[in-house]
Amino acid sequence: MKGILWVATEASFYPIENTQVVDYMVQALKKSGFQKLWKVFSQSLANQWKEEISLSFLDEIKKEEPIWIFPGNVPLITEGIILKIKEIHQKHGKQGTCYWLPNGQGICCLEGTQMKEKLFSLIKKANHGGEDFYQLLKEEIDKDTMYHITCEQEEELLVIDSPVALAQAGKALRFRINQKHMKQGVILLDPDQVYIESEVEIESGVMIYPGTFLQGKTKIEKDCVIGPNTRIENSHLHPNVHVEYSVILDSSIGKSSTIGPFAYLRPNSHIGAHVKIGDFVEVKNACIGDYTKASHLTYIGDADIGKNVNFGCGTITVNYDGEKKHRVIVEDDAFIGCNTNLVAPVMVRKGGYIAAGSTITKEVPEDALAIARARQENKEQWKQKRKKKQESLCDSTENML
Secondary structure, three states: OEEEEEEOOHHHHOEEOOEEHHHHHHHHHHHOOOOEEEEEEOHHHHHHHOOOOOOHHHHHOOOOOOEEEEEOOOOOOOHHHHHHHHHHHHHHOOOEEEEEOOOOOEEEEEOOHHHHHHHHHHHHHHHHHOOOHHHHHHHHOOOOOEEEEEOOOOHHHOOOOOHHHHHHHHHHHHHHHHHHHHHOOOEEOOHHHEEEOOOOEEOOOOEEOOOEEEEOOOEEOOOOEEOOOOEEEOOEEOOOOEEOOOEEEOOEEOOOOEEOOOOEEOOOOEEOOOOEEEEEEEEEOOEEOOOOEEEEEEEEEOEEEOOOOEEOOOOEEEOEOOOOEOOEEEOOOOEEOOOOEEEOOEEEOOOOEEOOOOEEOOOEOOOOEEOOOOOOOOOOOHHHHHHHHHHHHHHHHHHHO
16 A cells, blocks of 8 residues: 655644654554555645655556555554545445545545546645645545545544644553553553553563653563663663663663662663662663672773672773773672772773772782772871861961951
8 A cells, every 4th residue: 555644734743752743653554554655745844844845756656556645643543544444435436535534634545547646736736836735635526536524533533733632642652552561461550650662562571660661672571670760762671670760771681680779771781680780870881791780879881891790889980081982891700899990991800809999090910909099197196286286376366466
């Protein structure tokens, strides 16, 4: 099947699921069996949004094949609606059928050489003359060749013509998606507060708390617990991962790992199995091996971390020298003490220990202890000496007065 989307309202460009209403419609229609779809913009809208107007595609439509016309702002349309109109069209046997929506737009199915030639002339007239395409369709196509039917308000044909209608469509779409997942065994503790986009995959047994956003091509495997107040986009979570109050973008997490609360996994973070990424930990463009722990207040960026590594509180990989990013490598079984700076490029070999408060700029050998901080010095009776000095200064000031 082939179709044309007539785009004549600014609402067609409203955002929905990280795309625009008209582009979401294209995706929905392709899922319903349309192999080819063209967007035609009204003259005023094309000028406003700087969209190119081209009708060259009309030559691609063969005379013997039917063509469908859709308004560009009905994103909830389903395959069921298409089949319904197709049945009506076949039943009445006319060259065209138009399923009119309450706002004066319509969904049309047309076939036959004369009917399509007339349609193409109306498209050109509306496109270049700035006239209402659907009004022209009503006025200039003979009712003897076109079957007209006016539909009642249906959710699948909700017209997006305002931000209010957009919110209604978003709510309906969210319910549709959430219901599909719940029927497949996903537990949503409050479906009204869970936002799942259409391309997300979730296996049975996953529990999702309120305030969760699952976006893009995210995949969540069985027995994971997500949320509350968590955003995951274009990421893969293996079984039994627990995430709360965190953001995960373009990353992967191995089985039985825990993320959060308040963790931030930036793009290209690959977390192994049984890993703990705790509160206020940020990971970026890094690989972290199995059983590694970064429990709190740590930044791991541009790094390759081995297995069973422990990061103490306040550890930072210093990956940027002002011009270029460099990588930190920490091998298996290393121990990084609290408040450590790992200045890239640098390597900590297997089993290496780093004393708390160190700034590491050179390689730490295997099983070695690295200490990179000033030696502590204790000044005995310092407080009393300071107090006497302050008292002496005060006496001198009073004598001067």
